[in-house]
């Protein structure tokens with residue numbers, strides 16, 4: 001979950017220093033990469049959903 | 057840390073450790089600095105080769121009508137200009153910087169696979185020869201555009217096969233280079249150099265290397281299918297045989313869009329090194345810069361359709377690529393804000409590397425905005441394949457990738473050569489480049505909006521005025537690049553010794569721990585990073 005939060009904020013490129021320090025301690029690269037790929041999939045499906053909605 | 061440490065002299069039978077001189081030194085070298093130097097000089101040579109083609113193009117377009125070249129040759133010029141600049145100039149130049157800087161910035165003695173490193177470099181030379189030599193074979197060089205679209209590409213002669221072979225070789229070289237870079241970064245970091253302490257240039261190259269490994273095989277597959285369509289009776293892209301030319305476009309752009317980020321991510325790294333050094337403030341938002349780079353890299357795989365809005369995808373497909381493309385601009389925009397925030401209230405000075413970096417920020421942003429305009433499907437349908445697109449990608453590639461290459465060259469020349477370059481000449485090079493570049497490419501926005509198609513040797517009279525200006529600007533820009541060549545040679549020959557750290561604000565290992573010039577072997581014992 002923490003990994004997903006980090007990935008989400010990284011998309012906007014902003015992260016509080018204190019939050020980042022927490023990430024740096026608790027997150028492993030594996031978790032971040034997995035969260036990143038899953039988020040990318042969610043991102044694709046979300047856009048796809050919106051597209052389906054507006055072309056209905 | 058000297059060139060001939062006692063440990064080495066005992067290995068007389070081992071060729072990798074002897075230091076041949078002259079031609080042999082360069083042919084057999086496994087030293088990351090030598091190989092970096094080879095890449096950089098090669099890239100500069102290809103930059104001038106591609107530049108001559110560009111000036112021929114602009115000379116022909118100075119006036120309407122045909123003056124200097126015939127239409128077939130014109131098409132070859134635009135095609136090979138694109139291929140040479142992308143694969144021969146920008147990409148090898150970044151690999152050159154990677155070779156020089158990555159080991160020094162992470163405190164490693166060399167790259168992880170020094171012999172493979174040598175092979176990666178010497179592969180790009182025959183590829184370049186193939187590309188240039190294809191001008192002299194029957195039928196002339198490839199004339200399909202750098203995107204190599206069928207069916208045009210199926211019809212031409214042997215030069216296409218030479219181009220395909222060149223692309224294969226370059227792809228193999230890039231993949232080996234990437235494996236080398238990834239292994240070096242992941243395994244050879246000095247004690248204490250954690251991932252999140254690495255300079256951003258190292259981070260951006262790590263991500264770039266993964267992108268290269270992911271997409272170069274895709275390009276290799278695409279051109280292999282072209283090859284079998286041409287010679288072995290397959291019909292991957294031939295509608296008459298049940299194939300589909302639009303499939304080539306999908307495959308090519310699945311490679312092509314990540315490829316444009318391959319050319320720009322290391323630029324982000326260089327600018328992120330230079331702006332803090334000359335603003336004398338740490339980079340704003342280091343961690344978010346790393347994360348944003350990773351986001352951009354992943355998202356770059358889902359936007360390729362924005363190059364294909366006019367080929368007749370379903371409306372839902374067009375909309376998907378439009379939304380996705382506009383969203384990818386968010387992390388890119390954030391980076392620009394981070395650089396500006398870094399400069400905010402800094403004590404700035406404007407030496408040449410800083411000038412080129414600020415030029416990068418301003419002009420790259422214009423390119424990003426014209427990208428957003430093109431990302432709007434209905435807009436793109438009217439200006440696709442016009443000069444507007446040409447303007448867009450020259451703003452991101454010339455004032456983006458190339459300007460940051462110049463910024464990096466001026467920034468690290470003192471470390472590479474041990475000499476200081478001539479500051480006034482550097483500034484002159486910058487100003488002539490900015491002025492020439494904008495005169496050459498800003499009017500191309502107008503030409504595109506007015507409907508002038510790209511890749512044509514002749515045009516309707518209403519386009520004459522701005523084409524004249526564009527050609528004038530291109531010649532100013534082109535000839536001022538000779539000043540860069542002169543600057544580099546003058547710097548190497550001069551007697552102005554550079555300090556170990558000539559830039560007050562630079563704080564990465566190559567400045568803080570190594571003399572100028574950097575010794576042939578550096579960090580044989582790894583430094584300890586706190």
Ligand code: HEM
Pocket residue numbers: 203316317319320362363381382384385388423424425426427428430431432436439440441445448449452453456457
């Ligand atoms: C904000 C980010 C960007 C957006 C929204 C964007 C959007 C686009 C779109 C929609 C096109 C297709 C235009 C057409 O053919 O009708 C395009 C073409 C192109 N873009 Fe970008 N772009 C962006 C950044 C970049 C960057 C960073 C680079 C390279 C460093 C780049 C290089 C190119 C190239 C080379 C082409 C032309 C390919 C060709 O047809 O020959 N773009 N861009």
Ligand SMILES: [Cu+2]
Pocket residue numbers: 312313316359360362363
């Ligand atoms: Cu693209």
